[in-house]
Amino acid sequence: xxxxxxxxxxxHLLTVEALTDQEVMGLIRRGQEFKRGAKWTPAKNQYFATNxxxxxxxxxxxxxxxxxxxxxxxxxxxxxxxxxxQKGETLYDTVLTMSAIGVDVAVIRHGxxxxxxxxxxxxxxxxxxxxxGDGSGQHPxxxxxxxxxxxxxxxxxxxxxxxxxxxxxxxxxxxxxxxMLKRLGAKVYFSGPETWxxxxxxxxxHYLPLDELVEEVDVMMLLRVQHERHDEHESFSKEEYxxxxxxxxxxxxxMKEHAIIMHPAPVNRDVEIADSLVESYKSRIVTQMxxxxxxxxxxxxxxxxxxx
Amino acid sequence: xxxxxxxxxxxHLLTVEALTDQEVMGLIRRGQEFKRGAKWTPAKNQYFATNxxxxxxxxxxxxxxxxxxxxxxxxxxxxxxxxxxQKGETLYDTVLTMSAIGVDVAVIRHGxxxxxxxxxxxxxxxxxxxxxGDGSGQHPxxxxxxxxxxxxxxxxxxxxxxxxxxxxxxxxxxxxxxxMLKRLGAKVYFSGPETWxxxxxxxxxHYLPLDELVEEVDVMMLLRVQHERHDEHESFSKEEYxxxxxxxxxxxxxMKEHAIIMHPAPVNRDVEIADSLVESYKSRIVTQMxxxxxxxxxxxxxxxxxxx
Amino acid sequence: xxxxxxxxxxxHLLTVEALTDQEVMGLIRRGQEFKRGAKWTPAKNQYFATNxxxxxxxxxxxxxxxxxxxxxxxxxxxxxxxxxxQKGETLYDTVLTMSAIGVDVAVIRHGxxxxxxxxxxxxxxxxxxxxxGDGSGQHPxxxxxxxxxxxxxxxxxxxxxxxxxxxxxxxxxxxxxxxMLKRLGAKVYFSGPETWxxxxxxxxxHYLPLDELVEEVDVMMLLRVQHERHDEHESFSKEEYxxxxxxxxxxxxxMKEHAIIMHPAPVNRDVEIADSLVESYKSRIVTQMxxxxxxxxxxxxxxxxxxx
Numbered sequence: 070x071x072x073x074x075x076x077x078x079x080x081h082l083l084t085v086e087a088l089t090d091q092e093v094m095g096l097i098r099r100g101q102e103f104k105r106g107a108k109w110t111p112a113k114n115q116y117f118a119t120n121x122x123x124x125x126x127x128x129x130x131x132x133x134x135x136x137x138x139x140x141x142x143x144x145x146x147x148x149x150x151x152x153x154x155q156k157g158e159t160l161y162d163t164v165l166t167m168s169a170i171g172v173d174v175a176v177i178r179h180g181x182x183x184x185x186x187x188x189x190x191x192x193x194x195x196x197x198x199x200x201x202g203d204g205s206g207q208h209p210x211x212x213x214x215x216x217x218x219x220x221x222x223x224x225x226x227x228x229x230x231x232x233x234x235x236x237x238x239x240x241x242x243x244x245x246x247x248x249m250l251k252r253l254g255a256k257v258y259f260s261g262p263e264t265w266x267x268x269x270x271x272x273x274x275h276y277l278p279l280d281e282l283v284e285e286v287d288v289m290m291l292l293r294v295q296h297e298r299h300d301e302h303e304s305f306s307k308e309e310y311x312x313x314x315x316x317x318x319x320x321x322x323x324m325k326e327h328a329i330i331m332h333p334a335p336v337n338r339d340v341e342i343a344d345s346l347v348e349s350y351k352s353r354i355v356t357q358m359x360x361x362x363x364x365x366x367x368x369x370x371x372x373x374x375x376x377x
Numbered sequence: 378x379x380x381x382x383x384x385x386x387x388x389h390l391l392t393v394e395a396l397t398d399q400e401v402m403g404l405i406r407r408g409q410e411f412k413r414g415a416k417w418t419p420a421k422n423q424y425f426a427t428n429x430x431x432x433x434x435x436x437x438x439x440x441x442x443x444x445x446x447x448x449x450x451x452x453x454x455x456x457x458x459x460x461x462x463q464k465g466e467t468l469y470d471t472v473l474t475m476s477a478i479g480v481d482v483a484v485i486r487h488g489x490x491x492x493x494x495x496x497x498x499x500x501x502x503x504x505x506x507x508x509x510g511d512g513s514g515q516h517p518x519x520x521x522x523x524x525x526x527x528x529x530x531x532x533x534x535x536x537x538x539x540x541x542x543x544x545x546x547x548x549x550x551x552x553x554x555x556x557m558l559k560r561l562g563a564k565v566y567f568s569g570p571e572t573w574x575x576x577x578x579x580x581x582x583h584y585l586p587l588d589e590l591v592e593e594v595d596v597m598m599l600l601r602v603q604h605e606r607h608d609e610h611e612s613f614s615k616e617e618y619x620x621x622x623x624x625x626x627x628x629x630x631x632m633k634e635h636a637i638i639m640h641p642a643p644v645n646r647d648v649e650i651a652d653s654l655v656e657s658y659k660s661r662i663v664t665q666m667x668x669x670x671x672x673x674x675x676x677x678x679x680x681x682x683x684x685x
Numbered sequence: 686x687x688x689x690x691x692x693x694x695x696x697h698l699l700t701v702e703a704l705t706d707q708e709v710m711g712l713i714r715r716g717q718e719f720k721r722g723a724k725w726t727p728a729k730n731q732y733f734a735t736n737x738x739x740x741x742x743x744x745x746x747x748x749x750x751x752x753x754x755x756x757x758x759x760x761x762x763x764x765x766x767x768x769x770x771q772k773g774e775t776l777y778d779t780v781l782t783m784s785a786i787g788v789d790v791a792v793i794r795h796g797x798x799x800x801x802x803x804x805x806x807x808x809x810x811x812x813x814x815x816x817x818g819d820g821s822g823q824h825p826x827x828x829x830x831x832x833x834x835x836x837x838x839x840x841x842x843x844x845x846x847x848x849x850x851x852x853x854x855x856x857x858x859x860x861x862x863x864x865m866l867k868r869l870g871a872k873v874y875f876s877g878p879e880t881w882x883x884x885x886x887x888x889x890x891h892y893l894p895l896d897e898l899v900e901e902v903d904v905m906m907l908l909r910v911q912h913e914r915h916d917e918h919e920s921f922s923k924e925e926y927x928x929x930x931x932x933x934x935x936x937x938x939x940m941k942e943h944a945i946i947m948h949p950a951p952v953n954r955d956v957e958i959a960d961s962l963v964e965s966y967k968s969r970i971v972t973q974m975x976x977x978x979x980x981x982x983x984x985x986x987x988x989x990x991x992x993x
Contacts (some may be wrong), residue, residue, distance in 0.1 A: 117443060127769040127779060131761055132786045135733060138681075138759040139787075143446040145439055146454060146762060153435040158643040163435060169666035170440045171447075193656045193663055288540070296772075334782070335774040348809045355809055358785035425751060451754040453747055454762060461743040464912075466951040471743060474950070477974035478748045478753075500963045553837055 077371040081198045083185050085209035085245045088249065090252065097217045099367035100360065111139050111369050116373050117172045119145040121163065123179045128334060128358055129201050129210065133176050136365035142373070145172060164188050168196040169323070174372050175199070182206040199373045208241035210368060211333055214361040215246055216253070218353050219288060221360070222329055226253035232282045235261040235292035235314060235341055237270065242333055243292055247273040258282055261314045262305070264321075283320045291316055291332045291341045307340045316342045321351065329353045385679040389506045391493050393517035393553045398560060407523045407675035409666065417678050424681055425480045427453040429471065429582065430509065431487045436642060436666055437509050437518065441484050444673035449636050450681070453480060472496050481628060482680055483507070490514040505680045513547055517678060519641055520553035522669040524561070526661050528595055528625040529668070530637055534561035540590045543569040543600035543649055550641055551600055554580040566590055569600070569622045570613070587621075591628045599624055599640045599649045615648045624650045629659065639659045693987040697814045699801050701861045706868065713833045713984035716976065725756050725986050729850060730799035733788045735761040736781065738817065739795045744950060744974055745826065747819050749792045752831050758989070780804050784812040790988055792813070798822040813988045824857035826984060827949055830977040831862055832869070834969050835904055837976070838945055842869035848898045851877040851908035851930060851957055853886065858949055859908055863889040875899055877908070877930045878921070895929075899936045907932055907948045907957045923956045926930035932958045937967065945969045 077095040078262045085093070099107075114349075122130045137144050145167070154163060160179060167175055175183065178201035185198050202208045216226075223229055231250050237243045237259060247257050247270060257274030259266060260282050270276075283289065294310065311317060317328065321343070324330075330342065330352045338344040347354055385403040389400060393401070397506045407415075426445045445452050453475070457463075462471060470486060475483055485492065486509035493506050510516040531537055539558050545551045555565050555578060565582030567574060568590050574603075578584075591597065602618065619625060625637065629651070632638075638650065638660045646652040655662055693711040701709070703728055717724075734753045738746045753760050761783070765771075770779060776795060783791055793800065794817035801814050818824045830843075847866050853859045853875060863873050863886060873890030875882055876898050886892075899905065910926065927933060932946065937959070940946075946958065946968045954960040963970055 115447065117446070125767055125769055125771040127774065128782050131763070131783065134761055135786045138733070139731065145442050147439070148456065148764065151430060151433055153433055153643045155433040156643055158435065162643060165663065166436050166666055167439065169663045170443045171667070171671050232832060335769045335772055335778055355781065355785045358782055359787070362786050423755065425754070453750050455747070456764065459738060459741055459764070461741055461951045463741040464951055466743065470951060473971065474744050474974055475747065477971045478751045478978050479975070
C-alpha cells in the first residue's frame with residue numbers, strides 16, 4: 070500500500086473510521102514530523118481552542134493543551150463546575166457560546182454517545198469539533214496515537230500481529246483500533262475475560278487464550294479495566310484479574326524479542342500489567358503519551374488550516 | 378447628540394451609570410473598531426489580568442478571557458474551590474494577593490452587592506477592578522454589549538423603542554439598561570409578570586401588555602428567568618410563563634420587519650423565547666455574545682492604557 | 686561572609702536546606718535582579734511548566750503562575766477534581782504523564798511529606814520538581830522569599846535578630862527559616878504558645894516571652910494559626926490568642942523604629958496580628974507576596990537553564 074503524505078484537511082474529527090486510509094497515514098506522518106521538530110506556520114495571527122471535558126481526564130485533556138500551546142493557539146479553559154451548565158445550560162448552548170466568542174475549535178469529552186451530532190448540524194455553531202471521547206463510543210485521537218506508535222516502531226501495519234486484551238466491550242479505543250488495524254493490513258487477536266468479549270468482534274479477529282497469544286504477537290495492547298463503567302458483580306479481584314488476564318512478568322518473558330507492550334493508561338498497576346513492566350524496555354506506554362501530543366498537533370493543524 | 382469618539386481612560390469599571398455619555402459612546406465605538414480588526418498597541422511589554430468568578434458563568438467569564446488573550450494580556454486563572462478562600466481568606470485579601478503578585482486588572486463576579494467598595498478604597502490594592510456582576514446589583518459589561526448591539530443595528534438610540542420583558546426585579550442588567558437607554562435617547566417599555574415589576578421603574582418607562590408591545594417596538598429585550606435567585610412560590614410552570622410572558626412564535630410573527638430580539642443568555646429555551654427563535658434571523662442573541670468580546674476589549678484597553 | 690553571585694543551576698528544588706549558602710544568595714540576588722526588571726533569555730524556544738496543587742493555595746500557586754508567565758513559559762493547568770486522580774491514578778503516574786507530554790518542570794504541593802522521593806528516583810520521569818509544600822514538611826520557596834525580603838531590607842543577615850512567633854510545630858516554613866537564618870548568621874528567637882514549641886528548636890535559638898522579644902528584634906516573623914491542621918482541643922479563642930501571642934497594636938508600638946513585620950499569609954486578621962497592622966508601614970507582608978514572584982522566577986530560571 071503506497072500512500073502519499075499529502076497534507077490532510079479536516080472540518081471536524083469525530084470518528085477515526087470516517088477518515089480515509091490516506092488521511093490516517095497523512096496524520097501519522099505529520100505527527101512524526103512534529104515529533105522531529107517541524108513547525109506550523111499558521112495563516113491567521115491568532116487561533117482559539119477550548120477543551121470541554123465533562124469527564125475526568127489527565128492524559129487526553131493535558132496533551133491537547135500542550136499540543137495547542139506548542140502550535141501557539143490560545144487556549145480557553147473550561148470548568149463545568151463553575152460554568153452556566155450549573156444553571157442548566159445545555160452542551161449545545163455551551164458550544165454555541167464558545168463559537169460566538171471566537172473559539173475556532175472545541176475539543177470535547179462527554180458521557181453521551183454521539184453528543185456531537187447536534188453540534189455539527191447547527192447552522193450557527195461555527196467552530197470545529199474534535200471528539201475527545203463520547204461515552205462508550207469513540208476516542209479517535211487515542212486510536213491515532215496508538216497507530217502512530219505502532220507505525221513508528223515497525224514502519225508498516227502489513228501482517229503485524231496485534232493482540233487487544235481486556236475490557237474490550239467498554240473500551241472506546243479498542244473498537245476503533247480493531248477496525249483501523251484491520252483496514253491498514255494488520256492481523257488482530259483478542260483475549261481477556263469472555264464476558265467482556267462480543268461475537269461482533271469476530272469480523273476483525275479471533276479470540277485466543279492469553280498464554281497462546283503472548284508468544285505470537287508483535288504488539289500486546291492491554292486495555293484499562295474501567296471500574297467506573299462497570300456493575301459491581303462484573304468485577305474481579307485485582308489478583309485474580311492479573312493472574313488470569315494480566316500481563317504478568319512470566320507472560321512478558323515469553324513475548325518475542327522485538328514485541329512491544331501498549332496500554333492507553335491510566336494503568337491499574339499489577340492488574341492489567343505487572344508494575345515493573347510499565348516502564349520496562351518493551352513498554353511503549355510512555356511513548357504513547359508523548360506521541361499523543363504530536364498526533365494531536367497534526368489534527369489541530371489539519372482543522373485550522375481549513376479555517377484560515 | 379454629537380459625541381466625539383475620543384479614547385476613553387478608566388481606573389475601574391464598577392457601574393455603567395458612572396460613565397459619561399461620551400465614555401459610553403467611546404467604548405461602543407472602540408468595540409466596533411476591535412470587531413473590524415483593530416489592534417491594541419500596549420505601552421508595557423506584559424500585562425496581567427485575573428478573572429475571579431465566585432458565581433457560575435460561561436459567557437461573561439469566557440468572553441473576558443478571549444478579550445484578554447486577543448489583547449495579548451497574560452491571564453491568571455482562579456479556582457475558588459482550590460484557593461485559600463477555603464481557609465477563610467476574604468475577597469479583600471484575595472484581591473490584595475493578586476495585586477501584590479503583579480496583576481494589573483481583576484475582573485470580579487461576586488454574590489455580594491457593592492463588593493467592590495472596600496477594594497477600591499484600599500491604599501494597598503493597586504489593580505483595577507472590572508465588575509463582572511455583583512449579586513442583584515450591577516453588570517456593566519453586559520449593559521455595554523447590549524448597547525453596542527443596538528447601536529450597531531440602528532446607528533443611533535434616538536427615539537428607538539425598546540421593550541424589557543420578564544424578570545426585571547432580579548436582573549442586574551435590566552436596571553442598567555433602562556437607565557442608559559433613556560439617557561441615550563431611547564424610549565423604554567416594560568412587560569412580564571407584574572410581581573417582577575416595580576413602581577420605581579416608572580421613571581424610565583411604562584408597563585404595557587406584551588401583546589400590545591410586540592407590534593410596536595424596535596427591540597424586544599427578553600430577560601432570563603433566574604430560577605437560582607427565586608423563592609419557590611414565585612415560580613411559574615415553563616408552559617405558563619411561555620404562553621403569558623414569553624416570545625412565542627405567534628408573537629414574534631407580529632414584530633416589525635426590522636425589529637430585533639435580544640436576550641443576555643443563557644436562554645431558557647421555550648420559556649422566555651421559543652426554541653426556534655433563538656437562532657432566527659431576527660435574533661441578535663449570538664451577536665450579543667460576539668459583541669461581548671469586543672466591548673470588553675475596549676474596556677480592558679481603556680483601563681490598561683492608564684497603567685502604562 | 687563574601688559570596689559570589691554566580692548563576693545558580695538546579696535539577697530540582699525540594700528543600701532549602703539542601704542548597705549551599707552560595708546557591709541561596711545567588712537565588713536571592715537573581716530575585717532582586719528580576720525585581721529590577723531583568724529579563725531571561727531562554728535557550729529553548731518553548732518551555733512547559735505545570736502547577737500540581739493538591740492542597741488549597743492562592744499565593745504560592747498564583748505567584749508561580751505569574752513567575753512562569755513573566756518568563757514566557759507555557760503553563761499547563763491541572764485540576765485534580767477533573768483529572769484521572771479521580772479514577773485512582775497516583776501522583777507518580779500523574780507526574781509521569783506530565784513528563785511524557787513534554788512538561789519541563791512541575792511545581793507540586795501535596796499533603797504527603799517527602800512525596801517527591803519516588804519522583805526524583807524515577808528513571809522515566811524527566812521533568813524537574815519544585816516543592817511547593819509537602820504536608821508539614823518543607824516549603825522552600827516561601828523560605829527563599831522570606832530571606833529575600835529580609836536581605837532586601839537589611840542588606841545582610843549577620844547578627845540580625847529575628848523572632849519566629851506562633852504555630853511553629855505545624856509550620857513548614859518556620860523550620861526552614863530557623864535553620865537558614867542561623868546558617869546565614871542571624872540570631873533566632875521563638876515565642877508563642879508553649880504547646881506549639883518543641884525542645885528540638887533550641888539548636889537554632891531560644892524561647893522568650895513575647896513582650897520581651899518585641900522590643901529587641903529587627904524582624905517579627907508571625908506564623909499563621911493553621912486551623913486546618915489542628916485538633917479541636919489545641920485551639921484558642923481568637924481574642925485569647927491575639928492578646929497572649931498576637932502582635933497587638935500595643936506590642937507593635939514597642940518595636941524598634943527600623944524593625945519590620947512579616948507573615949507568610951493568609952493572615953488571620955486580629956489573631957496573629959492586629960487588622961490595621963497588616964498594611965502598616967512596618968509591615969512587609971505585601972512585599973513578601975511580591976517578592977515571591979521574583980524569587981520563583983530565579984528558581985525557574987536556575988532549573989530551566991540546565992535543561993537547554
